[in-house]
Amino acid sequence: MWVIIGVVLALAAGWVAVRIDGKRNPRPMAMRWEQFFLDNPVRRRFFGPAVVLAHLGAVRGLKIGEIGVGVGVVTEALTVATGENGKVWGIDVQPDAVRRTRRRLGRAQLSSRAKVVVADGTALPWPDSSLDRIVMVAVLGEVPPADRYRVLQEVLRVLGPHGKLVITEFWPDPHYIAAPRLAQMVTRAGFRVEGTLGNRWIYTTVAIPWKRSAPNGH
Numbered sequence: 001m002w003v004i005i006g007v008v009l010a011l012a013a014g015w016v017a018v019r020i021d022g023k024r025n026p027r028p029m030a031m032r033w034e035q036f037f038l039d040n041p042v043r044r045r046f047f048g049p050a051v052v053l054a055h056l057g058a059v060r061g062l063k064i065g066e067i068g069v070g071v072g073v074v075t076e077a078l079t080v081a082t083g084e085n086g087k088v089w090g091i092d093v094q095p096d097a098v099r100r101t102r103r104r105l106g107r108a109q110l111s112s113r114a115k116v117v118v119a120d121g122t123a124l125p126w127p128d129s130s131l132d133r134i135v136m137v138a139v140l141g142e143v144p145p146a147d148r149y150r151v152l153q154e155v156l157r158v159l160g161p162h163g164k165l166v167i168t169e170f171w172p173d174p175h176y177i178a179a180p181r182l183a184q185m186v187t188r189a190g191f192r193v194e195g196t197l198g199n200r201w202i203y204t205t206v207a208i209p210w211k212r213s214a215p216n217g218h
């Protein structure tokens, strides 16, 4: 019994320490931790691609950009969901994330329907008005606050006329951003929040651009 209490307390203390550190100094999670935390049965059951896809709605045939692919768990599901006529473009700042995601897509024989490259969300490698959806799952909290506006401006630039930004956040991600704060951020950057689905443990905010950014983000 004491062992269990000790383990739970140690995990809670570890989480608090990572949360405080993540708030002071936001940065991408190390890949070994990403693999462990993002690609396991608990994640898939409660915070996984199925929930993200349910919140995202119909995506068949759409062109989707994913910022922060991690180990590709969501990327793979998005690629399957968009079908043969859709396409997924993914980026991550960590080359190892891109490698792992490409490997995953290769194993699932989806490489021809998804293109994943190393890039930073502050300089998206996609043309103006070229995508139908931009998806970010548990990413914005890892971007330093000073860069978040820039990322959202880039999203404005690449979204097409009927495009939508779809952001999913889930607890206990130590970089979790609460829904009201996220809504403030996206609104300030030029989006209108269309709706927020889910609950406080996992939610998805769907936002529509109301302000067009200038071509190439200038």
Ligand SMILES: C[S@@+](CC[C@H](N)C(=O)[O-])C[C@H]1O[C@@H](n2cnc3c(N)ncnc32)[C@H](O)[C@@H]1O
Residues within 6 Å of the ligand: 027, 028, 029, 034, 038, 067, 068, 069, 070, 071, 072, 073, 074, 091, 092, 093, 094, 097, 119, 120, 121, 122, 136, 137, 138, 139, 142, 143
């Ligand atoms: C917590 S992981 C989530 C991965 C994936 N979205 C998922 O839910 O399985 C966040 C990912 O965002 C990436 N990331 C953080 N800041 C980024 C930035 N500025 N541009 C692109 N990717 C970024 C990290 O490298 C990391 O792989």
